[in-house]
Amino acid sequence: QLQLQESGPGLVKPSETLSLTCTVSGDSINSDHYFWAWIRQPPGRGLEWIGSMYDSGTTYYSPSLKSRVSISVDTSKNQFSLNLSSVTVADTAVYFCARDVTRGGAFDVWGPGTMVSVSS
């Protein structure tokens, strides 16, 4: 059974870089050419797609975050990662990683999410 787990610091200072890792278990991150995505949810608000990666390196990013985001993969550890630079308090959110089974936004498996606060 496929499982995803986010990990990383729960507190980041303004202007610094937020770095999170998603560990995939129960299947290879290389299998079946799925997309792998990061999605976030500010407290009390809705979902926002951050970016997706497939084929171990091809990436799509949200236009509103594109200048600050990068997603990468470590196939040896079955992990993919998110870096978001120059963070502000507006980046405070629960960050989810997810699998996109149809490569069209059908996120069928999600991690439990990790809360990241941006504060000095």
Add this chain to the structure above:
Amino acid sequence: NFMLTQPHSVSESPGKTVAISCTRSSGSIASNYVHWFQQRPGSSPTIVIFEDKQRPSGVPDRFSGSIDSSSNSASLSISGLKTEDEADYYCQSYDGSTLNWVFGGGTKLTVL
């Protein structure tokens, strides 16, 4: 760019049927698949409908999806409402012009 607009909240009684709308602001709703997610408080979202009307295994057939080109909207219908259906529901679709996956603002369903 387009936006997906959902009602902020809906409420209905147990056993009844409710429909949650998702209206696309520009471009045809039929241009790209619509997916629907359920999010209970304190939990991750789960997919309940994908590709407009397909139901993942394990999702009850009380959940159904449709699109209506005349109103340029998608709809999630839940019949035989149960208290466990109380959750936030989000629609989502793909914006090919900006290579962006767009979520609706979410609808809070209350079953009372």
